[in-house]
Amino acid sequence: MRTPSPSWLLRGAGFAAVAFCALPAAANCGRPIVTPLAPVGIGVIIEGNQVSGIYPALLKQVSARTGCVFKTSVVPQARLESMFELGTADVMVPAVGTPRRDQFGDFVPMASARAMLLSVDADRPAVRDLTELLQRHELRVVAVRGNDYGEAYQAALAELSRQGRLYLEPDPLQVARLLGEGMADVTILTPMSLAQAMIENQRVRPLLDRLRIEELPELPWSHSGIYLSRKTLNAEQRRYLTAQLRKGYDDAKVWEQYRRYYPANVVAASMRLR
Structure with a gap:
């Protein structure tokens, strides 16, 4: 599979800043x-050096x-999280809405997403919930450093770390x-995040056909979108950017991109639009 390339889906190089002619509205x-x-x-x-995708x-x-x-x-994701909390980033994008992040910024919801238990082992007995995962001491868990899917997720990671069976990696590719090398058994991620890594890397691409997706009831659907910092952006700036971001986000085109790019089961498990 290849990334679809209609003009709406930006594919730009050396994306140090997005800037166009200075219109009067820039004062906002x-x-x-x-x-x-x-x-x-x-x-x-x-x-x-190329940056593309729905949010760019x-x-x-x-x-x-x-x-x-x-x-x-x-x-990296962990640094993005830290920058937003410290007030050295005005925007966190994309991000799942969580109570912790709500302390630092205004959330602009664009879609709904959920993290699930993912693996490439079809023969492993099913895991029904986070409680069972914590009890299954034979399962080694890998997660992306800096990800946050809410309080139940954070509590589970803390317990897994205490048990000595949690690995933290900088990105979904790692x-x-x-998972492919058998160094970990399961991960907790949105299916599209892991599928993206598999699609883009030749070495792990064969794993996509083996991707196993299991629901964890403690991790329900959560809003996904953009955070605007209350530390660095004033109320007028946040209101203006919120309106402009919502105006530019086309649900139908976004949904089309997801359906063209990912396997149907991954899209169904991963996201819902507004």
Whole structure:
């Protein structure tokens, strides 16, 4: 499978900042908006010096319409989380809405997503919930450092760490490699995040056909979208950016991109639009 390439899905190189002609509306942003990006499915795709995906395309669209400048850089997920909490990033995108993140910014929901238990072992007995996962001491768990799917997820990771069977990796590709090499048994991720890593890397691509998806009832559907920092953006800036981001996000086109790019079972398990 290849990334679809209609004009709506941006594929740009050296994406240090999205900037277009300075329109009068740019005054509503006031200054360049610091927007670090971490790879997450086709929401944000990083390939060498190229950045593409649904959210970079959305930022480009907002820039073209308003003159606002989004100063972007590529960072690991854990660093993105830290930058947002410390107030060195104006935007966290994309992100799942959580109570912890709500302390630092206003959330702009775009879709719904959920994390699930993922593996490449079809013969393993099923895991019915997080409680059972914590009791299954033979299962080694790998997770992406900096991911947050809510309080139940964080509590489970803390207990798995205490038990000495949690591995933390910087991105979904490393997670896929550990699963493929038999160094870990399961992970907790959105299926599209792991599928994206498998699609883009020749070494782990064969694992996609073996991907096993299991629901964890403690991890329900959560809103996914964009956080705007209350530390660095004033109320007027946040209101303006919220309106512009929502105006540019086309549900039908987003859904089409997901369905064209991922296997049907991965899309069905991973997301719902607004």
